[in-house]
Amino acid sequence: MPPTPRQAEILDCAAELVAESGLAQLTMKRLAERVGFTEPALYRHYPGKSALLAAMIERLGGRLLPTMEEIAGDRRLTPRERLLGMVRHHVALLRATRGLPILFLAEGLASGDRDLMASVGGVMRRYLALLGVVTAELGPAGGVSADRQALLFLGLPAAIGIQLRAFPDLALSDEETELIVQHYVRSLTLPAAPAPEKSS
Amino acid sequence: MPPTPRQAEILDCAAELVAESGLAQLTMKRLAERVGFTEPALYRHYPGKSALLAAMIERLGGRLLPTMEEIAGDRRLTPRERLLGMVRHHVALLRATRGLPILFLAEGLASGDRDLMASVGGVMRRYLALLGVVTAELGPAGGVSADRQALLFLGLPAAIGIQLRAFPDLALSDEETELIVQHYVRSLTLPAAPAPEKSS
DNA sequence: TGCGAGTTAGTGAATACTAACTCACTCTCC
DNA sequence: GGAGAGTGAGTTAGTATTCACTAACTCGCA
Numbered sequence: 305m306p307p308t309p310r311q312a313e314i315l316d317c318a319a320e321l322v323a324e325s326g327l328a329q330l331t332m333k334r335l336a337e338r339v340g341f342t343e344p345a346l347y348r349h350y351p352g353k354s355a356l357l358a359a360m361i362e363r364l365g366g367r368l369l370p371t372m373e374e375i376a377g378d379r380r381l382t383p384r385e386r387l388l389g390m391v392r393h394h395v396a397l398l399r400a401t402r403g404l405p406i407l408f409l410a411e412g413l414a415s416g417d418r419d420l421m422a423s424v425g426g427v428m429r430r431y432l433a434l435l436g437v438v439t440a441e442l443g444p445a446g447g448v449s450a451d452r453q454a455l456l457f458l459g460l461p462a463a464i465g466i467q468l469r470a471f472p473d474l475a476l477s478d479e480e481t482e483l484i485v486q487h488y489v490r491s492l493t494l495p496a497a498p499a500p501e502k503s504s
Numbered sequence: 505m506p507p508t509p510r511q512a513e514i515l516d517c518a519a520e521l522v523a524e525s526g527l528a529q530l531t532m533k534r535l536a537e538r539v540g541f542t543e544p545a546l547y548r549h550y551p552g553k554s555a556l557l558a559a560m561i562e563r564l565g566g567r568l569l570p571t572m573e574e575i576a577g578d579r580r581l582t583p584r585e586r587l588l589g590m591v592r593h594h595v596a597l598l599r600a601t602r603g604l605p606i607l608f609l610a611e612g613l614a615s616g617d618r619d620l621m622a623s624v625g626g627v628m629r630r631y632l633a634l635l636g637v638v639t640a641e642l643g644p645a646g647g648v649s650a651d652r653q654a655l656l657f658l659g660l661p662a663a664i665g666i667q668l669r670a671f672p673d674l675a676l677s678d679e680e681t682e683l684i685v686q687h688y689v690r691s692l693t694l695p696a697a698p699a700p701e702k703s704s
Numbered sequence: 705t706g707c708g709a710g711t712t713a714g715t716g717a718a719t720a721c722t723a724a725c726t727c728a729c730t731c732t733c734c
Numbered sequence: 735g736g737a738g739a740g741t742g743a744g745t746t747a748g749t750a751t752t753c754a755c756t757a758a759c760t761c762g763c764a
Contacts, residue, residue, distance in 0.1 A: 409666065470621065
């Protein structure tokens, strides 16, 4: 069930509003104004706000997951290359959407809304599973099992997302971003690293 | 201005409520019930909700920053050891509070509330500055400048926080956590890593 | 007696959602 | 081809709920 043209227009406006001023500013009234008609008209296109949010998340997932699956399954690439490609794509999506995914996650965490967290969590779990498939090929590193390592590759996108929304003054250029992504994935996929000195 | 005993009691209950069911569930009414009296009585102790939230954040900062400063300034330790200690302490605080810091960050991001984001951002900036002091001693790594590297050490706590609140079923033991922290800091502080193969 | 710390009862604003209506457009039947 | 029914998509006006916050009171106590 792909969105109708009108639904797509609504989703576009909703994403704009959220990118501009956060999810709390996405009220049905403000969204209707942005689209250019009145509040009750929105309910002709979506049965309620949670359906609207779910559609937004599904749309984001559609921009994230298929490419992820493609990269994760590309056996011409080494596991390291695949992880690099996956993190790169995730970060690129974050930057292109001004941190939209992390805003949905933030809203889910802050509100405790079950449905919302189920939508967001569903996408994230599939993402983590894909990472886990690839880290499994690398094997455990530093005593950390493959599926725990997958969590680590969530770390950089999370940090980038936080920077985007909370510290826009620390903006990273495309080049800096690419360097950081490479440095990050490269470092975390080294076959063996020397043990650090014990801390007190 | 340390909190009065009654204020401390209120802050305790507020932290409990948030840990249990998210910041959206922290209403003045529910908080009053939890403390054991009625809503208007709260206003005898805090002039409003934002003052209450600010006090909660300041309290969290008080549990995070002094230890951070101590570790960052301990010149008996190598920079790697200091970073390890700082990340370890941050992660320990997250786990002890069931992800409280990331919930405040999430609320700030989702709500777009200026005052709240100023409180949260203030603590985070001081944290990032301390990390930056230490990464500066390490010098640039993989073409990433010292202050950009500081962002990276936000990545693991962020990932751990997300796991705590969004995927409690993936809970990490203390031992696993310590291994992950060590692996993470160790990997990201290697003096030089071989370049990864270029991805298409 | 004055004050700190509670109470009851209530206000106003914001929000998701709804009821009932209008109106243009299309399809059908003659 | 045109009258009439049905429908999709908008409108105005309103409801119920939830929230932070307040006014005005009570009560125990130094």
